[in-house]
Amino acid sequence: MAGPGKVLKPPTRPPKGLRKAKLETPAAASPAVGEPTATPVAAALVPLARAGGAPAAPAPKPTRAARPRSASRRKFLNDAFAIPAWLTFFSGTGLFLLGFIQRFMFPNVLYEPPTTFKAGFPGDYAVEEFSQKFKELYRVWIVREPTEIFALYAKCTHLGCTPNWMATEDKIKCPCHGSGYYRSGINFEGPTPRPLERVKVSLADDGQLLVDTSVHYQYELGQWSLPGSNLKYS
Amino acid sequence: MKDTLDNLIAKLLDLALNNQLVRSMYKTPWPTNRRSRIVTMLGSMLLHLHPTRIPRTGLPVGFTLCLGGISFFLFLIETITGILLMFYYRPEVSHAYSDMKALEFDVPFGILMRNMHRWGAHAMVISVWLHMLRVFLTGSYKPPREFNWVIGVVLLTLTLLLSFTGYLLPWDQLSIWAVTVGSNMGKATPVLGSEGPFHDLALIKFTEMNDARFILLGGRFVGQGALLRFYVLHCIALPFVAAWFMAFHFWRVRKDGGISHSL
Secondary structure, three states: OOOHHHHOOOOOOOOHHHHHHHHHOHHHHHHHHOOOOOOHHHHHHHHHHHHOOOOOOOOOOOOHHHOOHHHHHHHHHOOOOHHHHHHHHHHHHHHHHHHHHHHHOOOOOOOOOOOEEEOOOHHHOOOOOEEOOOHHHHOEEEEEOOOEEEEEEOOOOOOOOOOEEEOOOOEEEOOOOOOEEOOOOOEEEOOOOOOOOEEEEEEOOOOOEEEEEEEEEOHHHOHHHOHHHOEEOO | OHHHHHHHHHHHHHHHHOOHHHHHHOOOOOOOOHHHHHHHHHHOOOHHHOOOOOOHHHOOOOOOOOHHHHHHHHHHHHHHHHHHHHOOOOOOOOOHHHHHHHHHHOOOOHHHHHHHHHHHHHHHHHHHHHHHHHHHHOOOOOOOOHHHHHHHHHHHHHHHHHHHHHHHOOOOHHHHHHHHHHHHHHHHOOOOOOOOOOHHHOOOOOOOOOOHHHHHHOOOOOOHHHHHHHHHHHHHHHHHHHHHHHHHHHHHHHHOOOOOOOO
């Protein structure tokens, strides 16, 4: 397979260091021939040092390239500086990415109903009314008793299902395991260990009921006597 | 000083390697010769992914330019960022576009993840093409590697299909009309397309309600059906098939004589 490609093979190129020296200092290239002590690498370094404003390089030292290649590489790998440096670099980069991902998981906007809402005027509720108006969106029943009005959180205290209001039986019943509560929220049957929780009610500036589902009042802790747990009618 | 350091390193290595956790993962002791190194590599799930030995001429990066590795790396980036994007994206006509916008404006680093996914996809298409070009120019497709070239062509097609299906998901005007145009090619499928060549030779009559394009779009036009189908293809079906072919591809590289190198 002696094609013309073999015949036109280009001549061998000079070593890399020499080529560089020739390119950067055409004037210095020819005197370099007269300096047998200067290695190609040192010759290339001299113009670089001059360009940086540093004084001219002193007598040429033995270079890295002069040592056996494998030894210098092993030296580098064993370098007490290089290993911690690479470890720092990769762990730092990894931690940064993990930080991005961690922050990514907490969005700045939630598409959920707010925890505070206005539930109309107290006069909108008839005495003895058990209102389911806000259960769907806010998980809260508004209960109007003869002397007070309060907001009952519709979350079973057994395992957290949403119970149902059974109007004909005048009780709250959980479909999951049968826990039952009176309209006051006190439990009377089923596996639940404690009454339902109430959430904070207050009056807004415009006189409407203001419900805050982030503040809870537990009967067994005596919190149903606290001011936010209900509104008294005088 | 040097001896103290060496002693310290040896002690730390001993502490890190000779405990029950490491011993349970690596059945063989710390390899000290060529044979035990090979046995350790082959006996470990993670290490066996690497070749037990590579030719000296396979070390310089200039021959392969690591283009296959870059493609695989980009695939991993696409997988990680894609999973993250799935946390905030719903493939519904009513939500897709606003979810994409929410990723850009509401989610911290959401715009970074989305852009990494998008630019990574562009870069992957480019690197796969360049990988193919390199394999062609270095003659690495020649026997015994000719079947791995075929697998590579399948992987190229899968890369392009992943790009095409992902293109629809932002659900903006650009993606809807681009996929409208692209999927119209399905009509021209031979035999199986309602307007393709030989469609009248098929045993049943293909219309726009039952031809190849309908299967792709799940409807007569790019709508909810198409969005959901492209989403499932993009997030589950195509990555799964691509990962399988990649494993096959890498395995064949090993079996066909290791990494491509100058002779």
